[in-house]
Amino acid sequence: MDFALTQEHEMIREAARKFGEQEILPGLAERDRAHESDPAVLKKMGESGLLGVCIPEKYEGMGADYISLGLACEELERADSTARVVMSVHVGLQSMTLMQWATEEQKQRWLPDLASGRRIGGFGLTEPNAGSDAAHISTRAEKSGDHYILNGEKTWISLADYADQFLVVAVTDPTASTPTKGMSAFIVDRTTPGFSSRPLKGKLGVRAGNTGQIFFENCPIPAENLVGGEGNGFKIAMSALDHGRYTVAAGAVGIITACLDASVRYANDRKVGGEAIGRKQLVQQMIASMVQGREIGRLLYQKVGWMKNQGLRHTREVSLAKWNNCAAAFDAANKAVEIHGAYGFSDEFPVERHFRNSRGAMIYEGTHEIHTLMQAEYELGYRTDRPLDHSLPAWPFE
Template sequence: MNLDLDEEQTAVRQLARDFVGREIAPHVIDWDRAENVDRSIVKKLGAVGFLGLTIDEEYGGSGGDHLAYCLVTEELGRGDSSVRGIVSVSLGLVAKTIAAWGRAEQKRYWLPRLTAGEALGCFGLTEPGTGSDAGSLATRAVRDADGGAYVINGSKMFITNGTWADVVLLFARTGDGPGHRGVSAFLVPTDTPGLTRRTIHGKLGLRGQATAELVLEDVRVPADAMLGPEGKGFSIAMSALAKGRMSVAAGCVGIAQAALDAAVGYAGEREQFGKPIASYQLVQELISDIAVDVDAARLLTWRVADLVDRGEEFATAASKAKLFASEAAVRAANNALQVFGGYGYIDEYPVGKLLRDARVMTLYEGTSQIQKLIIGRALTGVSAF
């Protein structure tokens, strides 16, 4: 097993590090306090190719493998998870799903815009009453009398990129089958009449991210807005989320790495009892625990990327990586805050934000408990759903 990065992967990671240092790091505190990332970052992400990773150049993508994608996502997570979420959703959940399931005309229309940062996508699955139980969504799409369009009514909640997006990959019930049966996917432009959006403020973490509630009242879309076959929406959503969990895991590695960097740096500078606190064994224990979590989470995430690139089954491995990396990010940030002591509680220092951002990672794209159910089902062959 060779874990060395090749020349192209090394260059992509360095490009991402330089981008974070230039375009993100100087603004993180201000964006967090303002609860708003500067929207110009989207075009910059597109210009450098980060919104087109793994997408064919034919459709404006920048190519590359999924390990390169994870390397970029990790560096963005190390800089600011609010920015990482822009890429993970618009590219990871929306553009990649269009590339996998879309018709030729859907790919030609949406992918060049999404990869360039000229348009942004959001993933409309979660509803006010359905989070983990995605198969019970209530949003409904009804075909009109002549069959040429669908009329959609319902609402979506906690939608990343929701107020910025130009297109929603929307999941709605088109049939009367129980559970996930009868769910279909649609590409809905956000300027369609009847679609309204409300920014969600006051979040614990990811404060700079444009998180929204979407309300659809008699939203009319043409029949060819459907993505994939009718009734296959749940399968489309689950396939998107399987790869999305790899992206979340990579972002969590970035958070944990940022926590490690901050803790090591501070411990070497801060003096107590006449010497740096890095010399005290209990501080070293905190730092060593972070370091082990970083390495373990990174290796689990790279394993998923390798499976995807080799065309092998990866969904269970993605759940393992997402579960471990998200919980590890919380531990790492919490340990780093302990190293900082009281200063860790002030937002002029990075570790408080890292802890707040890490906490949501155990919730979205499948809670830690859901990941355990998925892993358990894969191991035992017995479903809990």
């Protein structure tokens, strides 16, 4: 077993940290307060290479391993959740899912633009009446000649107003023996006639990021945009979540680190009765618990990164990492607010933003309850994973 990071890992971690400090944090508090996203950040992420971190060089990616993706997410979310959300949907949910399921011709068509950030990718699974219950989506794609006609609506879609293309899951066979066998996945270009989007307002967190609804009204989708064959849509969506959850689990460690750094600084500066509050045992208990969250969280996500590198299926392990790390991040942010006293209740200090952002991560990519159930079901023997017909390419890439 080797826990050491390579020189390349350290370089990517450092580059992502600098990106967070230089490109995300300036003006962030104002954007967050105003619920305003900055599309220039997306462009800069593309130029920095971060959007292609674990995409093979033959598709214009950096060709680094999956642990590098985790490290990048950790460092980006240390600044703010919005940039990590971009990594989750663009790299995790779309590019890596295409790496896993698309044909070589499709990979050549889509991956270079995604890896370089020339085009931005999103992911459309959730609907107004189907979130956790993704088996009962109702967006419909009907075959008509060499096209599918797409009708329906997706909600809570990250980058709804900015993504150039979405990986969308729709029902192609409503008569299938089980609903999950009647779904297919498509790449939907935002320029498709009948496509529209609308931003969601009034969010608790990820305020400097774009989240919205996307609508399909008789959208003609070319049959060559079908990914992974008809009837595989649900499987594709679930393997997309294996990648998205990994980025969320890694990012959660960044939130803990940010909260810990701010809390240590504050606990050493703030005096009560002439003594730094860091000297108080109850404050120390909170700091110690945050350290515990950071260290366990890192081990959990990096183990998943290692499994991805080996090309192993890791649905159970990534669910555990996402479930544990997001709860630990919310707990750390809550403790950080507590340590800051009334100042933690104000957006003058970043811990308030991390507190709101960390709550969202316990909802998306599987709620806290869904992961609790998954972990119990695996242990009780009610749920097992078979190897998939298509696996994510192991690293090093061919």
